[in-house]
Amino acid sequence: xxxxxxxxxxxxxxxxxxxxxxxxGARRAAQIGWQILTHGGSALDAVEAAVxxxxxxxxxxxxxxxxxxxEGQVELDASLTDGRTLDAGAVAGVxxxxxxxxxxxRVLESEHTFLxxxxxxxxxxxxxxALIDNAExxxxxxxxxxxxxxxxxxxxxxxxxxxxxxxxxxxxxxxDRAGNVAAGTSTGGMKFKRxxxxxxxxxxxxxxxxxxxxxxxxxxxxxxxxxxVVLAKFAVDALANDRDxxxxxxxxxxxxxxxxxxTGGIILAxxxxxxxxxxxxxxxxxxxxxxxxxxxEADC
Ligand code: ASP
Numbered sequence: 463x464x465x466x467x468x469x470x471x472x473x474x475x476x477x478x479x480x481x482x483x484x485x486x487g488a489r490r491a492a493q494i495g496w497q498i499l500t501h502g503g504s505a506l507d508a509v510e511a512a513v514x515x516x517x518x519x520x521x522x523x524x525x526x527x528x529x530x531x532x533e534g535q536v537e538l539d540a541s542l543t544d545g546r547t548l549d550a551g552a553v554a555g556v557x558x559x560x561x562x563x564x565x566x567x568r569v570l571e572s573e574h575t576f577l578x579x580x581x582x583x584x585x586x587x588x589x590x591x592a593l594i595d596n597a598e599x600x601x602x603x604x605x606x607x608x609x610x611x612x613x614x615x616x617x618x619x620x621x622x623x624x625x626x627x628x629x630x631x632x633x634x635x636x637x638d639r640a641g642n643v644a645a646g647t648s649t650g651g652m653k654f655k656r657x658x659x660x661x662x663x664x665x666x667x668x669x670x671x672x673x674x675x676x677x678x679x680x681x682x683x684x685x686x687x688x689x690x691v692v693l694a695k696f697a698v699d700a701l702a703n704d705r706d707x708x709x710x711x712x713x714x715x716x717x718x719x720x721x722x723x724x725t726g727g728i729i730l731a732x733x734x735x736x737x738x739x740x741x742x743x744x745x746x747x748x749x750x751x752x753x754x755x756x757x758x759e760a761d762c
Pocket of ligand 1: 472473523629630631649650651652660661662663681682683684685686688
């Protein structure tokens, strides 16, 4: 049993110029989460902190710098699961919260599991989370991409078109010293998405799942496909019988592709602190560290 942490920063056709920011942003986030774990902090705190770091990094499609929807607004989804208690918290369609993973944590700690849009923002205020103007989440780069999309709307949904339409969702899975597993995911969703469209990321079992008995997972990619196969739960269940998380991650992505023609990626950690990941897109930003490794390994 060892501590472990793995993050992803989205799966897709990440352009060459975006590779270094994605890789280094993932590395920084993993280092932040790892600091918490090595100082005896909880998996839940490590996941939250790592995801906050990536939400605050405009390189990623989460928090500030997210893709805009077809009306030019940022709409955020996030989720957090605690493998110790199976407590879960998620929010979707949030427009005025800087760090939706923090709001998901408050939901996890409440009697609810999932709050959306205006109700989620009201709940944020009740919990002392400041509401901001949506404009604060919109970066000049994303406004430019939105203008291009408006002039030339992305092709309708297809397995082929998905990898270039969306990437940069973030996620983290961690295992702490007490053997607790937690997982979190946060996204601005697909580029130029329909207003109100929600993908897999905030759906417990699809975009995120954790259970101390087995492990945890966070998914990224074409959300509609990931949802149809309930990918994160599928992968966590497949960790049974001490299966190697690397093999399980590969099998999960093969299942996604074979069953629904899906494209995307997944990160996994098992309750023993072993990690795995897989993707069938051109790239996936990720970073990880396990007990005894010394330094975070990052790639994209
Ligand atoms: N899965 C996310 C969604 O469908 C997008 C992504 O991971 O890039 O909203």
